[in-house]
Amino acid sequence: ERIKRAEEKQRVTSQPGFPATRLRRTRMQDWSRRLVRENHLGVDNLVWPFFVMEGDGVRQPVESMPGVERLSIDLAIQAAREAAELGLPAIALFPYTEMGLRDAEASEACNPANLICRAVRAIKAEVPDIGIICDVALDPYTSHGHDGIIVDGEIDNDRSLEVLVRQALVQAEAGCDILAPSDMMDGRIGAMRTALEDAGYINTKLLSYAVKYASGFYGPFRDAVGSGAMLKGDKQSYQMDPANSEEAMREVALDIAEGADMVMIKPGLPYLDVLYRVKKTFGIPTFAYQTSGEYAMLSVGVENGCIDRNTAIMETLMCYRRAGADAIFTYFAREVAERLKAED
Numbered sequence: 001e002r003i004k005r006a007e008e009k010q011r012v013t014s015q016p017g018f019p020a021t022r023l024r025r026t027r028m029q030d031w032s033r034r035l036v037r038e039n040h041l042g043v044d045n046l047v048w049p050f051f052v053m054e055g056d057g058v059r060q061p062v063e064s065m066p067g068v069e070r071l072s073i074d075l076a077i078q079a080a081r082e083a084a085e086l087g088l089p090a091i092a093l094f095p096y097t098e099m100g101l102r103d104a105e106a107s108e109a110c111n112p113a114n115l116i117c118r119a120v121r122a123i124k125a126e127v128p129d130i131g132i133i134c135d136v137a138l139d140p141y142t143s144h145g146h147d148g149i150i151v152d153g154e155i156d157n158d159r160s161l162e163v164l165v166r167q168a169l170v171q172a173e174a175g176c177d178i179l180a181p182s183d184m185m186d187g188r189i190g191a192m193r194t195a196l197e198d199a200g201y202i203n204t205k206l207l208s209y210a211v212k213y214a215s216g217f218y219g220p221f222r223d224a225v226g227s228g229a230m231l232k233g234d235k236q237s238y239q240m241d242p243a244n245s246e247e248a249m250r251e252v253a254l255d256i257a258e259g260a261d262m263v264m265i266k267p268g269l270p271y272l273d274v275l276y277r278v279k280k281t282f283g284i285p286t287f288a289y290q291t292s293g294e295y296a297m298l299s300v301g302v303e304n305g306c307i308d309r310n311t312a313i314m315e316t317l318m319c320y321r322r323a324g325a326d327a328i329f330t331y332f333a334r335e336v337a338e339r340l341k342a343e344d
């Protein structure tokens with residue numbers, strides 16, 4: 001028996017590279033793991049998206065996103081202040097537009113006194129040092145829930161561009177720091193960049209949702225902005241086919257040429273291969289969106305006791321970093337920022 005064991009040990013230890021290489025050596029202690037860690041997650045890598053609504057002192061839970069609420073502007077200011085105190089570099093605002101203000105032309109998107117513009121002005125006045133990111137897309141404003149304008153039963157690219165450019169200018173005027181077109185119309189980055197330059201907004205940044213897939217992971221977001229129930233059909237004629245990644249590279253190349261400062265890959269977790277390729281190929285600031293569906297999956301898994309909350313959240317965010325994300329939009333941003341601060 002002893003001889004057999006000795007022979008077995010001899011067989012194992014004489015394998016090439018062993019024991020010269022024992023990858024477990026550096027894994028043994030916490031300090032050692034920290035010393036060889038290849039990627040880091042900090043508060044600077046997080047963007048906190050939240051939803052604003054009309055009213056005063058109003059907070060309304062979003063049912064499909066446990067722990068997420070729509071906030072009236074006064075409470076949104078408070079949230080922005082907390083975000084700034086936690087060191088979060090930026091927040092992203094999304095409006096819940098009153099149903100009566102939605103129409104086929106998304107007129108309210110271009111109203112300089114609309115909810116989002118008032119929220120931006122109010123937050124800028126009270127919390128000047130946090131970056132504000134606004135979506136450029138028409139779905140919170142249309143009566144049909146699509147991101148563009150419908151002409152003869154189709155989402156009309158060039159007609160949509162006209163409205164999107166006006167929406168972009170109105171939001172820039174309100175003081176939005178980063179415009180984030182998430183509509184997936186062709187040519188919108190170039191059209192917006194030209195319009196911004198012409199209007200003197202030369203420092204307004206464009207974060208293009210260059211690679212946005214027609215995904216099943218946006219459902220809870222559509223509840224949050226109230227567009228889900230109104231949506232007729234799907235978004236496959238403008239958002240990308242999940243089967244494609246060569247096309248993603250073309251989208252990014254075009255948007256960089258048209259003047260994007262940063263690009264977004266969305267959703268996140270199922271598309272880390274695309275994120276990795278984009279970052280490696282273009283080297284441009286590359287963001288990823290941990291979408292509402294990803295948030296809901298994790299939250300519900302945690303609620304059901306199947307998943308450990310902290311471990312799963314920190315792990316997924318680190319995986320985004322490892323794949324190449326410079327920043328991650330996540331509804332967990334405040335919670336994670338608090339944890340990172342406590343660990344400091």
Ligand code: PBG
Nearest residue numbers: 137147182217218221291292293
């Ligand atoms: C609007 C928009 C969507 C999201 C961000 N901007 C939804 C969609 O395109 O249908 C999704 C965000 C999320 O799911 O968290 N165009």
